[in-house]
Amino acid sequence: MQQLTLSQRKAVFHIEGPLLVLAGPGSGKTRVITYRIAALIDSGIRPYNICAITFTNKAAEEMRQRAFTLGACAGAHISTFHSLCVRILRRYADRAGIHPNFSIYDEADQVRCIKQAIKDCELDSTNFSPARMLDAISTLKNKLIDAESFKNNAEDFFSSKLADIYLSYQNILNERNGLDFDDLLMKTAFLLQDHSDVCRELNERFKFLLIDEYQDTNHAQYKIARALVSQHNNICATGDPDQSIYRWRGADIRNILAFESDWPNAKIVKLEENFRSTPNILAMADNLIAFNRNRKEKKLVPTKPPAGDVDVGVFEDETEEAQAIIQKIKELTTKEDIHLRDMAVFYCVNAMSRVLEEVFVKNRIPYQVVRGVEFYRRKEIRDLLAYLKILVNPDDEIALLRIINTPARGIGKVTINKVRAYAAEKKIHFYEALKKAEQIESLSMAVKAKLAVFVNMLEQFKKDTSGQIAQLVERVFNESGLAKYLSSAGPDGQNALENVNELINAVADYDKQAEQPSLIDYLQQISLFSDTDAYDNSSDCVALMTLHAAKGLEFENVFIVGVEDGILPHERSNASVNKDEMEEERRLFFVGITRAKTGLYISYARYRTVRGQMLRTISSQFLFELGQEITEQTREKEYYDDQENHTSSGFDPGQLVRHQSFGLGRVKEYINMGENSVVVVQFNTGYTKTLMVRYAGLLKEDI
């Protein structure tokens, strides 16, 4: 413990009572928590009585390992909020009013449910878009407003319709024994609130609660945390208000700002020294974040010697931007002997990884896109998992409908509707109705036979759920017909087969590592998988990820691309209208910048293809906030570039033109903006299009 600074020691050894560690980026926050776990155990606390909450599974995994190397033996509970809630809900399922074998519904499942809910309410999904409804419901759940109480207080038309949808959505989830991500938190919060005995029991179990990234907790998580320490107040929260980037998910920065009033006797420790980045990088980050008004002032005190400059580059388009990064990466690996694994490229939106990947592939630079959830979204994986979900939770109609005819076994829409109707009539679950298919009169003998085979297959699988899960998965894959189907499906099928093999390997790993392997536990765990969880820091390749995924990580060299108005800040963020959202976007950039240890390369492109359309961009205002010098340079470059390219085009009104896909048309208007000139064309097909001359590829027709 000698290597700790004075303030770190203060945080580590303040054992009893509430403690808030306000820690800037790179201040050794995680180190403090791990040492603190060790210190608690040293002082006689049983590991069993310690609960540490991290932001991602990956962070939990790393913390477990670090604690282990410090001699803090296994037994402390270290997990994310969501995983903890799953454990609690499974343990106290009856008290929470749910079944312990619940399915966890991800976004795709939620969309199916909400569509059904909107339909059930006889509303139109154009006015009540599924995405918006889910968003609204998620916000309500994070604020711990359940469907009933929202309905009771709904006054205007929209609220009351939303309330109906919310109620109906919740009904559908209940029927299917499914919980969405927000339910995990909300149900746990209500459980703790309504059952003082459960609350007391958990207070006794977890005598010390440590929460990392407290700035990104939402109201539900806040309530859970408060309840978990209500008897002893041994809470230690660490976080940095300047790194709060999950407001859109309900994170409430006020939780950390109000810590002192929530626990009046709290001890506050500030960690302001930064052990990660060079002073130049920190100065920039400091300049930037100073533009935020709603914050607690905090210094970034560098401990590293000054080195190098931060590079802000302007490029013609996203491809050139990517190529410049490749160039730099090659330079760094050859000249400075830096490993690929020490470099990362951050972008704001996942879609931006595509161009980067193409250029990386072309240049044969190994890379990994850090997107863990993607794997589990593949069709073949979802299909296979759906079979497993049914074995655990037969009420999971979404999973059941997914596989009932996958691979095709002659059970179509008509049959499904007949069974559905029967289930509704008898007030039984869909799966129960399937079991009794021979009693459904409207079904033909042939169909009844098919259904019987299907049900019988699932029932056979069910008998096998107690052993090794990997074996079961393999068996299900083969006997369900999925394996056969994929083997005969050409190259795509081969790819899918490889993915399934990867899944089976992962399951085998789980079998080995889990304390008490069970199918329920496995399914629930992978539902809570996050993007960052897939980050493999042992393989030597460049990491590509979103700025959000970069949270909590650090790299020797960091590239941040697409720092353009509309992307960062994002146009959908309402940042131009809403000051709070603008501040959050700024924090996001701040998080990205402060991941860099020595090299930081910020860039933007003058043209970017968005949804297949090449658009002229405007540099982000945040670039100006980094510091004067850089922005002056880049602005000048932009200005001169624009001057150089001023040419006349000759697309005068009346000119006949031909477009590759729109066909023949006539120019209505020409707006001379030099290189960015725009032409309005009325096409024969009836469409009037506004096109950028430079990229439209218009051919002049003579007649």
Place this chain on the structure above:
DNA sequence: CATAGCCGCCTTTTT
């Protein structure tokens, strides 16, 4: 009932 092909929708960030 299966399949292919087309149309129209959306498209920030994620547990």
Place this chain on the structure above:
DNA sequence: GGCGGCTATG
């Protein structure tokens, strides 16, 4: 530009 859902056809 990508995907889900719908329709027309076999």
